Amino acid sequence: MVTILEARDVNKTYVTARNEQSSILKDINLQLDKGEFVSVMGPSGSGKSTLLYSISGMDQVSGGKVYFGGKEITSCSEKALAQLRLTKMGFIFQHIHLLKNLNILDNIVLSAYLAKSSSREAINRRAVGLMKKVGIEELSGHNITQVSGGQLQRAAICRALINNPDILFGDEPTGALNSRSTQEIMEILADINAAGTTILLVTHDVKVAARSERVLFMVDGRLVANYSLGKYAKGKDDLKQRESKLNQWLGEMGF
């Protein structure tokens, strides 16, 4: 297996308002293989989101090193990191974070236009294809205030995928959605993963994590356990069964 993302002894500390050091991530060691679907779970404040942003290059680490595609990214310039996010990584957030002054289609094509990955016509065609795939093709001209949360998250997924990223990071991507939308979004993510894109998700939801291949458990800034569920095969695997296995493991972990 080829390693796509690796964290070695990563630490992250903040200076508090009282000028005290607060350690958020402690000696994180992590390896993600290409094509893997990994979820990170843990209690609130355990450092899950900080881990996601630190190893994706969105935030700087205080110590240790992160490698992406075999290349160290912790010492990269701001410009190089931006280019990496633009072309190799995709992000989905809990609060959807689409640009208010652009319509749905413009939000999706934005980063591809910037990356100049192909002609603008080709990018538009690809965006329409992605929208069709996630079921929002009729919304392309809509303003973002005119559509539902679930639809917006689908648009955010299309935006994250427009540049064909090697890895997709998700920070509670279904956190603000109802259970039906959550199921639909997770099916889409499973399809994306099946097509070869690596996914790293932060979630509280067992139903979401049940589709991942591996679940990491975080407590107080440390990765304390690793549980392998095996690759999820859509239509073949019993999702309920995976959920109860995961629940049982989490119970053992005291979650």
Next chain:
Amino acid sequence: MLARMLKNDFLRKKGISVALFIFILLAALLVSSGAKMIMELVGSINYLFSEARTPHFVQMHAGELDREKISRFAKESALVESHQVVEMVNIDGSNIYMGAESEKNSVMDNDFVTQNRDFDFLLNLHSEIIRVGDGEIAVPVYYMQQRNLRLGDKIRIADGTFTKEFTITDFVRDAQMNPSIVHSKRFVVSEGDFQLLRHDTGEREYLIEFRLNDPGAISTFASEYQASDLPKQGPMVDYNLFKMLNALTDGVVAAVIILVSLILNVIAILCIRFTMLATIEEDYREISVMKAIGISQRDIKRLYMMKYVVMAALAGVIGYFLSFIVQRFFMANIMLYMGTAPRTLLQPIVALLFVGVIFAMVVFFCRLVLRRFNHISAVEALRSGNLGETRISRNRLRLSSSRWFSVPVFLGLKDVVQRLKMFRLLLFVFIVSSFIIIVPVNFLNTIQAPSFVSYMGVGQSDIRIDLRHSEDVEERYRELLEYVQADQDAAAYSPLVTSQFKVLNSEGALDNLSVETGDFTIFPLDYTEGAAPNRENELALSYANSKEMGKKTGDTVVLIVNGQKKTMTVSGVYQDVTNGGRTAKALLPYNKEAVLWYVVSLDVKDGVKIADKISEYEQAFYPAKVTDLQGYLHQTLGGTISQLKLVTVLALAIAVCVSILITSLFLKMLISKDNGQIAILRSLGFALSRIKLQYVTMSLTVLVTGILLGTVLSNTVGQMLISGIMSFFGASKIAFIVNPVQAYLLCPVDGHTDDAGKHSIHERIQHIQDDC
């Protein structure tokens, strides 16, 4: 609690709060100073005029004078309270030395007088009637200021073998001739010295002065005087004109100060509007919580109002009191030239009222902004997160349909279009800045251009030779013409004689009219309407005369020529800012009895040096004034040009400072407002440089639009404004001469403001990066 909230709000927006405070403070300071200046000016003029007992009617005269006739006329007139004839010795500037250099290049007519006995007193700097002994002199304040003179300094008169030295013992406040725009100045000497000067040097001139029983009857008296056979060759001036001339310079300055204050206040109000809406948007969650726990809308509004009311009140009060400190600076000129009238309470009260208006404007606009708040429910605020002003409006600009623009440039342009209302503030500042830079620059270029002579009623020629009235002027004029005719270097010449004719006014009485006669085709002039006279019964009028007489092209005017009534048709109207703007042109033979001056315009052949020709004529026809066009312009308008240059530099500095300040504050606030959107872009892989490009595109788009609109406004409204002002001086249709080099150089200067913007963008975005 309120105080704590105010403090927190101030700390949260330190930069903009301080800037707003300074703007309101400056507005209050300037409006208070301007109001006080106007009050002081009116008070001082009235005080000066009453202390000096200024004459109501003055006829200037050179040549023979029958004092008996004047006394008889005064006695017979029921309107006259008292009269006097002031004798003056006019000494050429080249014979007066206030230091090593003579006053050869001065445009002033220098007259030496003794103190008057009955009225028209010349006052010293304590507004007391001047008394000088032999060997002593009192010098006009104009020279004190211009030549930096002090008590005890020496002045020398040297004319051929005659030399006389005086010691300065006082400075003269002269109600008639104080202002620098009046080109005559009076020096006071003792009776003994006056007789000496009268005997040995200079030309004799007279002021025939009258004080009337009723100052309101000046025009009736003027007609009475016109109908008499008393001297009328020189200029005729009256009390109202003296007042106007004294008030003009400082009055214009006071008006400009008040105007600047209003502009500052408008900028402050627009800033407050933007800040207020942005603050409310930021606080919309807190607002809905406040509403939810039952705080009334009125109380919430008061919370937002309070900061600006406190700020405006504090700034107003400080500005008002500061104006007492800086008033010496603004009023130094008034106090020097006119003295200080006894203080009244009215002045500080009026100033306070003006400051009150500034305060009321701020409060009123705050209330207006907050009214919008009424229509928006907390739920809506929660949902959309904005209150209208900074809201994004829908538009058809679509990234997916754009082919040419790069993504950051597109986003920048789209933002400007969608948030046009928000960018109004910046646009307004750029338009005003461009306007206040371009209008003075264009006017300066226009007034400095050789073609400006066409606003002075003169055609363009290489050299202009001026002969003023004197005993032997007819003889000198004849010699000059013979000399020019014989001059091999002269390519063309045109003798023009200005003499006074009587003209029948609308009431059937006779008025004086200065008419220039000669051939006007040699050095043609631009006419605002009609053309130059080309028949004997045609007459062209200056703009001021045409307006005053109510005559247009094609109308008729009755002139008295050789004692006979002659009906003349107005052939055209031209602009003339010289000689009070009241001149006319005709092809008549000139009136030998009442010649005012002779002018010969001359063009030299190619290859002949104009400077050499000028000195040749200067030597041959001393004391004729020989100038090239530039020199003529400079002599006539030199003072105005140098003042205008100062105004231009000041305007440039103010405009650039205001633009830089507002741009950087605006962008700082905009970027902190767009914090969330910038974070999204960064998560998508937008490098900092690309986000900066987006914001630079925004500010440049607004800047370029502002400069373009400012330029268009300067060349239309600005030109109209200048023409409106200049029409008081006799030029109604000023067409700006735009110097493209300066105009294109100015844009980058103004564009420097964008550097401030870039700096601000860089700082803020860097900050957001750290926050992410």
